[in-house]
Amino acid sequence: MNCEKITYYIEKGFLTDLKLSEKLQIKLHTMMCKCCKNYAPDSDAVNKMLTLIKEEDSTASLSETEKQSLKDALKKFSDS
């Protein structure tokens, strides 16, 4: 039993129902292992953070030149 497997079960638990044996392994292991005990709240925090970049929220943008060439391409297309 190791941390890689336990953190895998923790992640799997966010996505689907775990088997009883998997739940028990998590319980037992996290009683002894501080890292894995800390992993679950961290992982939950990552889940929450990831939803912050939905839709147009993020930061990259096109340059004016890129926009112009996009406009030209579309103009060419709609003229043809």
Next chain:
Amino acid sequence: MEKITTIDTSKWVDEYADMLYNFAVVRVSDSDLAKDLVQDTFVSALKGIDKFQGKSTVKTWLFSILKRKIIDHWRKQESRKTKPMSFFATDGMMKGKFLETYSPKGRLSEVEEKMENTELRQAITECIGSLPPKWQGIVVDKMVDEKESEEVCNNHDITASNLWVIVHRAKLQLRDCLEKKWFA
């Protein structure tokens, strides 16, 4: 008639190009490809302008075209269903070194509270960008857009257990990356 279309398209670019590009670049992890997808989206929109009868907003309409194009791209990528293990087993990336590499401190929720919103979003985008390209679309589809697992598997042509493994590996890296950005 033609003239109106021309004016509209350059207005579209001004209004929607950045939004669409942002959306695409996080999901396909390739800025040139993202630009192409944005252009294709506008072209498809122009072609289908007759079908668009103002039932939705232009923005919603453009996004629905772009989303379909992104899914098409994911599906075109090499299918992973057949050889899942060669895909995951990156020479035992964590073998025996798990604790030295990742020692969660359980303090990541502090990051969320303390970091400036734009700064945090930037950090998240960068951390997703550091994942292997093939994982990025999957992670965004499942974790950002929070789609049902079944739909995500279908979009990316992977099995449910492929998804669990990828999400696990990706989350380990993301957790570590975000922690380093804040606590380093």
